[in-house]
Amino acid sequence: MTAVTADTQEAYQAVFDAAVAADERIEPRDWMPEAYRASLVRQIAQHAHSEIIGMQPEANWITRAPSLRRKAILMAKVQDEAGHGLYLYSAAETLGVSRDELLDKLHSGRQKYSSIFNYPTLTWADVGAIGWLVDGAAITNQVPLCRCSYGPYARAMVRVCKEESFHQRQGYEALLALSRGTPEQHAMAQDAVNRWWWPSLMMFGPPDDESAHSAQSMAWKIKRHSNDELRQRFVDICVPQAEALGLTLPDPDLRWNEERGHYDFGAIDWTEFWEVLKGNGPCNEQRISQRRRAHEEGAWVREAAAAYAAKHEQRGRREEHGQREEHDRQAEHGEATA
Amino acid sequence: MTAPETTPTAIAAAIALGDDALVLSHRLGEWAGHAPVLEEEVALANIALDLLGQARVLLSLAGDEDELAYLREERAFRNVQLVEQPNGDFAHTIARQLYFSTYQRLMYGRLAAADAGDLSGLAAKAVKEVAYHQDHAEQWTLRLGDGTAESHERMQRACQALWRFTGELFQPVEGLDIDWHELEADWLTSVTALLERATLTVPDGPRSGAWSAGAGRQGLHTESFGRMLAEMQHLHRSHPGATW
Numbered sequence: 001m002t003a004v005t006a007d008t009q010e011a012y013q014a015v016f017d018a019a020v021a022a023d024e025r026i027e028p029r030d031w032m033p034e035a036y037r038a039s040l041v042r043q044i045a046q047h048a049h050s051e052i053i054g055m056q057p058e059a060n061w062i063t064r065a066p067s068l069r070r071k072a073i074l075m076a077k078v079q080d081e082a083g084h085g086l087y088l089y090s091a092a093e094t095l096g097v098s099r100d101e102l103l104d105k106l107h108s109g110r111q112k113y114s115s116i117f118n119y120p121t122l123t124w125a126d127v128g129a130i131g132w133l134v135d136g137a138a139i140t141n142q143v144p145l146c147r148c149s150y151g152p153y154a155r156a157m158v159r160v161c162k163e164e165s166f167h168q169r170q171g172y173e174a175l176l177a178l179s180r181g182t183p184e185q186h187a188m189a190q191d192a193v194n195r196w197w198w199p200s201l202m203m204f205g206p207p208d209d210e211s212a213h214s215a216q217s218m219a220w221k222i223k224r225h226s227n228d229e230l231r232q233r234f235v236d237i238c239v240p241q242a243e244a245l246g247l248t249l250p251d252p253d254l255r256w257n258e259e260r261g262h263y264d265f266g267a268i269d270w271t272e273f274w275e276v277l278k279g280n281g282p283c284n285e286q287r288i289s290q291r292r293r294a295h296e297e298g299a300w301v302r303e304a305a306a307a308y309a310a311k312h313e314q315r316g317r318r319e320e321h322g323q324r325e326e327h328d329r330q331a332e333h334g335e336a337t338a
Numbered sequence: 339m340t341a342p343e344t345t346p347t348a349i350a351a352a353i354a355l356g357d358d359a360l361v362l363s364h365r366l367g368e369w370a371g372h373a374p375v376l377e378e379e380v381a382l383a384n385i386a387l388d389l390l391g392q393a394r395v396l397l398s399l400a401g402d403e404d405e406l407a408y409l410r411e412e413r414a415f416r417n418v419q420l421v422e423q424p425n426g427d428f429a430h431t432i433a434r435q436l437y438f439s440t441y442q443r444l445m446y447g448r449l450a451a452a453d454a455g456d457l458s459g460l461a462a463k464a465v466k467e468v469a470y471h472q473d474h475a476e477q478w479t480l481r482l483g484d485g486t487a488e489s490h491e492r493m494q495r496a497c498q499a500l501w502r503f504t505g506e507l508f509q510p511v512e513g514l515d516i517d518w519h520e521l522e523a524d525w526l527t528s529v530t531a532l533l534e535r536a537t538l539t540v541p542d543g544p545r546s547g548a549w550s551a552g553a554g555r556q557g558l559h560t561e562s563f564g565r566m567l568a569e570m571q572h573l574h575r576s577h578p579g580a581t582w
């Protein structure tokens with residue numbers, strides 16, 4: 001192994017910088033700065049964890065879904081989320097970490113997941129509100145990630161976004177059915193939107209001047225837009241959608257600003273945001289305990305699969321060996337045909 | 339052209355098979371977010387969705403799917419008791435899947451091959467799905483049976499515990515022209531061979547008792563079933579006449 005001199009390090013860095021500047025994709029075997037690798041591992045892992053933890057608030061309603069059609073849609077959605085988690089762990093693994101290692105960090109609280117999943121799903125309408133608002137915010141965040149500088153992450157995002165858009169439309173449609181349903185259903189929908197609106201705006205992260213990773217991520221073209229830009233884009237999209245739904249958004253300061261060409265909106269409760277992030281949200285403890293429990297209670301199943309695979313592989317090798325000997329024997333006796 | 343009328347016996351068959359699929363799908367749905375490994379989150383949800391799809395087609399042959407699913411009480415459900423059994427541990431769920439998917443595959447195979455009238459279309463589609471379900475259950479039975487000492491023990495216990503609910507699978511269902519004795523013999527052959535390959539002992543207890551010999555098909559269920567329905571139906575029942 002040759003030592004990397006300062007000169008070669010600089011040369012590698014120059015190639016990397018040029019690739020990023022030219023909007024080329026960085027691939028797993030390319031040289032990349034350690035901080036770029038670490039930042040991507042953090043972001044992709046957090047994204048994967050969010051898919052996995054995000055299954056819980058919705059799965060909470062699978063057994064109570066009010067029609068078989070809605071039940072099928074919800075089951076398919078939760079299944080897709082597990083699939084997205086799998087793509088994203090694979091993308092993270094191209095950076096030299098293992099899924100087990102990342103899960104371990106999730107379970108021990110050393111890596112985070114989206115703060116939104118620490119809120120409870122209290123009524124059926126929450127499932128619709130999550131589809132519309134939470135998936136909507138996720139899509140607003142993720143569509144620009146399809147052009148992220150790291151190839152495997154960008155490609156995972158293309159697949160994830162297609163499925164997410166589908167879920168979002170289904171969530172919107174579920175909410176529309178409630179809003180146009182009985183007065184009780186309408187009230188249920190409005191209550192859900194009231195509870196999910198602000199947490200959804202928090203999904204874009206802290207304001208730009210308090211976002212620790214933003215500037216560097218944008219320079220590396222991992223991120224393409226700032227938190228506040230994306231949040232504004234989301235609000236602008238949601239207001240007319242809420243009108244079409246016949247539901248209001250719980251913000252008295254929300255109004256169109258002709259000059260800016262955007263909606264102005266009220267102040268986010270950043271104290272709540274930081275509390276939830278620190279682990280003090282309504283469901284933090286419950287979400288992580290359930291995840292840990294599923295993992296721990298499943299340990300014997302994973303051990304069984306590994307033990308079986310090991311035995312089977314040994315047997316396979318013995319059989320292969322036996323077949324080879326038989327083949328050699330036949331060849332010696334001129335029995336083998338071409 | 340008008341759709342051919344569904345005969346009363348075909349309705350009875352559609353309800354029996356539809357209830358089986360509906361109830362098992364519900365039980366598998368309870369696994370979401372609790373599976374031992376992510377790949378199983380995907381697989382169990384996949385199987386649950388296939389079954390729910392079957393249930394919707396079958397119940398729609400008999401009437402309104404939501405009315406039938408959400409507004410009948412437990413004495414009116416016609417599913418076998420096997421599918422309503424609680425999930426238990428992963429081995430318990432897999433044993434239930436093994437017994438039931440083997441039954442479904444043999445049954446739908448026969449219905450798809452013969453002219454099953456109103457059920458022909460469903461049988462042709464279902465036979466492909468249940469082949470996957472059976473393969474999944476068999477692969478896990480092998481892994482757990484022939485895995486570690488603990489997994490072997492758990493799988494053996496699960497196979498034993500559910501054995502007494504398997505006789506009911508072969509109680510003739512009104513409206514299905516099937517040789518039930520032959521179906522049962524084929525099921526026993528298939529399950530026995532697989533359990534032996536998995537280094538498991540074929541359970542030796544009775545395969546039915548006074549309470550499980552055709553009881554589910556007659557609307558007599560086990561105690562946990564009522565609680566399952568309470569959870570499944572409560573929201574729908576709380577909003578009479580609403581659409582979702």
